[in-house]
Amino acid sequence: MKPGPVALRELQAPLLAWYRAVQRDLPWRRTRDPYRIWISEAMLQQTRVEAVIGHYERFVARFPSVQALAEADTQAVLEAWSGLGYYRRARALHATAQELVARHLGVFPQRAAELVQLHGIGPYTAGAVASIAFDAPDALVDGNVERVFARWLGWELPRASPELKRRSWQLADELVPAAGAGEWNQALMELGAVVCTPRKPRCLACPVAAWCTAHRTGRAEALPLERAKPATLEVELLVHVVREGGQYLLVKRPEQGRMAGLLEFPSIETAPGEVLWPRALQAEFATGDELARVRHAITRHRIHARVVEARLLRPVVAGELADARGARWVYSSPERLGQLALTGMARKLCALLH
Ligand code: SF4
Known part of the structure; x- marks a missing residue:
């Protein structure tokens, strides 16, 4: 019984x-x-x-x-x-x-x-x-x-x-x-x-x-039953590391949606497009050397990031530029980076950059 x-x-x-x-x-x-x-x-x-x-x-x-x-x-x-x-x-x-x-x-x-x-x-x-x-x-x-x-x-x-x-x-x-x-x-x-x-x-x-x-x-390890895993989605990302005078340029994500309000390096999703990085950046970059390739997972998304050195093609005043979706740019000294509210991937990149 x-x-x-x-x-x-x-x-x-x-x-x-x-x-x-x-x-x-x-x-x-x-x-x-x-x-x-x-x-x-x-x-x-x-x-x-x-x-x-x-x-x-x-x-x-x-x-x-x-x-x-x-x-x-x-x-x-x-x-x-x-x-x-x-x-x-x-x-x-x-x-x-x-x-x-x-x-x-x-x-x-x-x-x-x-x-x-x-x-x-x-x-x-x-x-x-x-x-x-x-x-x-x-x-x-x-x-x-x-x-x-x-x-x-x-x-x-x-x-x-x-x-x-x-x-x-x-x-x-x-x-x-x-x-x-x-x-x-x-x-x-x-x-x-x-x-x-x-x-x-x-x-x-x-x-x-x-x-x-x-x-x-004899069912201890089997219970509760495993759930079927959702299919993973591959995401490709180009991440710009902009350094000027020992400072990094970060962008704040929109206040709604995934990773809301967190800071990250300016990123463009190249495939499949607009899944986790849905906004087109207003700034234009000249890209330089590749710094790293990084893999990162967010829920069912597998992110393959290509991290490149970059510079802005027009000047940006700290804290003043707002793009069409309300993101804002923040300058930060390298020492402060680790204490900021960063996305998981930005945190991973900081560890690589220092
Ligand atoms: S409660 Fe958990 S640990 Fe205890 S006997 Fe049952 S399955 Fe084993």
């Missing part, structure tokens, strides 16, 4: 005992401040814990409260986020901080149902902040929890599929305890992060193996 929520309640005590004994000491686990927990959750989405720790500590030192973040300049927020990627999250964070101050005087609502009303806070983050900061009896589901549930129950469903999400939220709501929800939610995620991992789950060290269908049936 497959275990249901009633049988699964039996595993709560051993899972919590395991979590109390082995949980990792992470900076955001030493606080109940909803602001800090929210920042950590935003950073942890799609980024590894080890990579987040330093960024988290610098970010909360620079913006120690929701008010400080709300009042900050957008570019300063993007710079503090620099290196984490997914800059849309930084913009959403900034906008949500402003909304929190405007609507709630900077005081976080304590239940997930209220938090989720704020733009930029989804059901997972709402559940995490409510349960961890306020110990509200609110559930959460992330990729770790989906994987753990699929294995416990032997669900033969694709990773991140709508049906897996629906069932996972239903089960999470049924299992979340009236008291100690924050600890329970973190124990579930910790199990997924360190024992019930996507590859090679450590079933022999698992505190709840006795309740696990996938372990019993």
Whole structure:
């Protein structure tokens, strides 16, 4: 017989005992401040814990409260986020901080149902902040929890599929305890992060193996099922490196769309055309020597960049030239380059150029 929520309640005590004994000491686990927990959750989405720790500590030192973040300049927020990627999250964070101050005087609502009303806070983050900061009896589901549930129950469903999400939220709501929800939610995620991992789950060290269908049936590593991969798209790019007096010319991407508002070297997409670099540059270049060939991946796009030295055929005054789509030119000294809010590929190029 497959275990249901009633049988699964039996595993709560051993899972919590395991979590109390082995949980990792992470900076955001030493606080109940909803602001800090929210920042950590935003950073942890799609980024590894080890990579987040330093960024988290610098970010909360620079913006120690929701008010400080709300009042900050957008570019300063993007710079503090620099290196984490997914800059849309930084913009959403900034906008949500402003909304929190405007609507709630900077005081976080304590239940997930209220938090989720704020733009930029989804059901997972709402559940995490409510349960961890306020110990509200609110559930959460992330990729770790989906994987753990699929294995416990032997669900033969694709990773991140709508049906897996629906069932996972239903089960999470049924299992979340009236008291100690924050600890329970973190124990579930910790199990997924360190024992019930996507590859090679450590079933022999698992505190709840006795309740696990996938372990019993030898399906642990197979669940949840793999998703079909979308076809990749090859993109060819000509990247201009314009140097003058030890400074580089960068262009700011439009405020909407992919990599919105980030800085990059002036680039022209030569094939297939207008996929990731949809705007025609207004400036004209004389191109010189090839400096490098760079490969870079953005979601399903495989970018093949040819990087060339270039000079402008007419002078550009720093910060003044605006092209038809509102991009603007910025001069930057080489030392400052690494601290700017750059695209991932511009960051890669900076490392090559120095
Ligand atoms: S027994 Fe294995 S598959 Fe099941 S929850 Fe534990 S680690 Fe995951």
